[in-house]
Amino acid sequence: xxxxxxxxxxxxxxxxxxxxxxxxxxxxxxxxxxxxxxxxxxxxxxxxxxxxxxxxxxxxxxxxxxxxxxxxxxxxxxxxxxxxxxxxxxxxxxxxxxxxxxxxxxxxxxxxxxxxxxxxxxxxxxxxxxxxxxxxxxxxxxxxxxxxxxxxxxxxxxxxxxxxxxxxxxxxxxxxxxxxxxxxxxxxxxxxxxxxxxxxxxxxxxxxxxxxxxxxxxxxxxxxxxxxxxxxxxxxxxxxxxxxxxxxxxxxxxxxxxxxxxxxxxxxxxxxxxxxxxxxxxxxxxxxxxxxxxxxxxxxxxxxxxxxxxxxxxxxxxxxxxxxxxxxxxxxxxxxxxxxxxxxxxxxxxxxxxxxxxxxxxxxxxxxxxxxxxxxxxxxxxxxxxxxxxxxxxxxxxxxxxxxxxxxxxxxxxxxxxxxxxxxxxxxxxxxxxxxxxxxxxxxxxxxxxxxxxxxxxxxxxxxxxxxxxxxxxxxxxxxxxxxxxxxxxxxxxxxxxxxxxxxxxxxxxxxxxxxxxxxxxxxxxxxxxxxxxxxxxxxxxxxxxxxxxxxxxxxxxxxxxxxxxxxxxxxxxxxxxxxxxxxxxx
Amino acid sequence: xxxxxxxxxxxxxxxxxxxxxxxxxxxxxxxxxxxxxxxxxxxxxxxxxxxxxxxxxxxxxxxxxxxxxxxxxxxxxxxxxxxxxxxxxxxxxxxxxxxxxxxxxxxxxxxxxxxxxxxxxxxxxxx
Numbered sequence: 001x002x003x004x005x006x007x008x009x010x011x012x013x014x015x016x017x018x019x020x021x022x023x024x025x026x027x028x029x030x031x032x033x034x035x036x037x038x039x040x041x042x043x044x045x046x047x048x049x050x051x052x053x054x055x056x057x058x059x060x061x062x063x064x065x066x067x068x069x070x071x072x073x074x075x076x077x078x079x080x081x082x083x084x085x086x087x088x089x090x091x092x093x094x095x096x097x098x099x100x101x102x103x104x105x106x107x108x109x110x111x112x113x114x115x116x117x118x119x120x121x122x123x124x125x126x127x128x129x130x131x132x133x134x135x136x137x138x139x140x141x142x143x144x145x146x147x148x149x150x151x152x153x154x155x156x157x158x159x160x161x162x163x164x165x166x167x168x169x170x171x172x173x174x175x176x177x178x179x180x181x182x183x184x185x186x187x188x189x190x191x192x193x194x195x196x197x198x199x200x201x202x203x204x205x206x207x208x209x210x211x212x213x214x215x216x217x218x219x220x221x222x223x224x225x226x227x228x229x230x231x232x233x234x235x236x237x238x239x240x241x242x243x244x245x246x247x248x249x250x251x252x253x254x255x256x257x258x259x260x261x262x263x264x265x266x267x268x269x270x271x272x273x274x275x276x277x278x279x280x281x282x283x284x285x286x287x288x289x290x291x292x293x294x295x296x297x298x299x300x301x302x303x304x305x306x307x308x309x310x311x312x313x314x315x316x317x318x319x320x321x322x323x324x325x326x327x328x329x330x331x332x333x334x335x336x337x338x339x340x341x342x343x344x345x346x347x348x349x350x351x352x353x354x355x356x357x358x359x360x361x362x363x364x365x366x367x368x369x370x371x372x373x374x375x376x377x378x379x380x381x382x383x384x385x386x387x388x389x390x391x392x393x394x395x396x397x398x399x400x401x402x403x404x405x406x407x408x409x410x411x412x413x414x415x416x417x418x419x420x421x422x423x424x425x426x427x428x429x430x431x432x433x434x435x436x437x438x439x440x441x442x443x444x445x446x447x448x449x450x451x452x453x454x455x456x457x458x459x460x461x462x463x464x465x466x467x468x469x470x471x472x473x474x475x476x477x478x479x480x481x482x483x484x485x486x487x488x489x490x491x492x493x494x495x496x497x498x499x500x501x502x503x504x505x506x507x508x509x510x511x512x513x514x515x516x517x518x519x520x521x522x523x524x525x526x527x528x529x530x531x532x533x534x535x536x537x538x539x540x541x542x543x544x545x546x547x548x549x550x551x552x553x554x555x556x557x558x559x560x561x562x563x564x565x566x567x568x569x570x571x572x573x574x575x576x577x578x579x580x581x582x583x584x585x586x587x
Numbered sequence: 588x589x590x591x592x593x594x595x596x597x598x599x600x601x602x603x604x605x606x607x608x609x610x611x612x613x614x615x616x617x618x619x620x621x622x623x624x625x626x627x628x629x630x631x632x633x634x635x636x637x638x639x640x641x642x643x644x645x646x647x648x649x650x651x652x653x654x655x656x657x658x659x660x661x662x663x664x665x666x667x668x669x670x671x672x673x674x675x676x677x678x679x680x681x682x683x684x685x686x687x688x689x690x691x692x693x694x695x696x697x698x699x700x701x702x703x704x705x706x707x708x709x710x711x712x713x714x
């Protein structure tokens with residue numbers, strides 16, 4: 001431990017300090033009672049006064065003081081002993097009640113409870129050997145992220161300053177243990193307790209609603225463990241600039257992600273469809289993108305998110321009209337039509353709802369957004385309606401509103417972070433596709449449709465190292481060559497391919513997107529697969545079993561035992577000799 | 588069809604069959620158990636072990652292990668027979684016979700396991 005006093009020391013010290021007086025009281029009463037009992041003259045036997053020895057006196061006092069009361073043991077008492085028994089009973093019982101009362105008082109002390117929680121939490125984290133992620137902030141995005149990690153069997157350690165949220169964490173049904181602590185996550189002491197320096201810690205995610213706190217957490221983490229990956233939520237340009245100066249820190253702006261997704265949904269619907277299918281969004285079918293009309297859009301709400309949306313639309317040439325009560329004309333630029341009002345009937349008419357392609361209701365108030373939707377339906381039923389959902393609690397109302405597209409920024413943020421944590425290559429692929437022509441995405445979608453069909457996607461990655469793929473590494477180390485197409489063959493139906501596609505290969509820090517079947521593999525490559533669920537165990541067999549691997553590469557089932565290997569070798573040699581002799585007659 | 592699988596399967600299943608043939612019958616009755624069958628079982632089992640040497644796969648390792656267990660127990664049974672046989676041509680007494688047959692029954696279990704692994708592996712690879 002780097003801290004001078006551990007939580008255990010602190011807890012032990014609190015207990016000792018609290019229990020000092022009750023323990024002294026017990027000691028005093030016990031000593032007095034026992035000594036007195038030993039001195040009291042007992043019954044007279046054969047003319048001699050018997051006395052209790054010290055052990056019997058202690059035995060008697062023990063069952064009397066704890067109100068067990070076995071009676072006059074080991075022998076009947078004399079009158080003097082009975083008098084002293086009355087004294088022992090009252091003092092002993094009172095001393096015990098005092099001690100037990102103090103202990104109960106201590107257990108109920110909030111500071112003690114907090115110290116105990118901290119101690120148990122730190123012990124749980126320390127004993128955990130599985131890889132885990134630290135999540136600071138357990139709001140909407142934090143709990144969605146924890147749920148996603150749980151679906152991928154990835155552990156998380158959670159810190160939040162709100163005790164209610166940590167209590168709520170205790171009743172969630174996660175598939176893996178997720179210890180949580182009510183603590184200020186920006187205090188380095190709690191970051192260390194959460195396992196910041198733990199060798200199994202994979203990443204730290206700062207997701208609190210306060211930019212200052214997030215920045216502080218990121219800076220602390222960078223100092224305490226420079227090799228740890230940090231993902232930090234930030235919504236202000238000033239904090240973002242600070243964060244970008246730190247290396248190994250990834251900044252996630254929920255509003256930017258939201259605006260980017262919104263832009264993709266409108267202009268790159270095929271990419272939005274593929275992305276939603278990858279993350280497993282509800283009711284998404286691959287190759288069936290939402291049909292979004294072209295034209296000018298109305299944006300209701302021009303806050304931080306509105307700015308991002310405006311910027312994205314502006315750089316990609318999508319026309320935008322803005323409705324917001326507080327918007328300044330010079331803020332939005334010259335060519336943007338502005339309506340300074342709340343997004344009600346009149347404002348929508350003024351913004352030209354009749355000829356707009358669609359409306360984006362993106363204020364930070366769910367009730368406003370829902371009421372805007374109602375007005376739009378009334379004024380122009382053909383308009384495409386996109387709505388921002390702020391609170392996860394309002395899910396049912398948004399489901400009932402039947403908007404064409406609902407975007408929830410806590411959900412989009414959680415999904416983006418989950419992708420960065422579980423399969424960073426997927427996000428790289430999406431970004432790579434975003435920079436290319438839509439036909440590139442459409443070609444990939446067609447390939448995936450042919451492979452996976454209507455089943456949900458299963459994404460997994462394989463690392464070609466001795467731990468993950470021993471057969472492949474040995475084959476490559478012995479000078480063999482394996483192409484991607486050969487590796488993905490089905491051992492049950494040679495030379496047909498397994499229904500899977502390799503989306504990307506990561507080699508020495510470089511990513512190769514959509515490699516073709518002739519791509520030659522090397523030791524250390526990380527492959528990202530997308531396919532049907534049962535392909536993973538089949539491929540696993542190829543990666544681990546040298547005979548299966550050799551069969552899928554060459555199509556020849558080689559002998560396994562030494563005897564048959566020797567026979568095969570002899571046969572081959574004889575045939576070669578025979579051929580040589582046939583071609584070139586001996587002297 | 589793979590010739591190696593045919594040969595190996597032949598020896599493994601033959602070991603099992605011979606083992607059953609030896610064990611079948613009353614435990615103590617000498618005339619129910621033939622020493623020649625026991626000897627053949629040992630030889631066939633040793634051939635099966637030899638065929639598995641050099642196999643680097645997981646199932647190969649497990650087959651080798653069960654073959655070694657069966658071989659160890661069968662050879663033990665044969666050694667007990669040699670010690671217990673007085674040489675008069677009547678074979679071992681009922682007490683020793685019970686020992687020999689129970690040890691051979693242990694080998695039978697190992698042979699059953701080997702056969703199950705062989706069949707299971709072949710069915711799972713489905714080709």
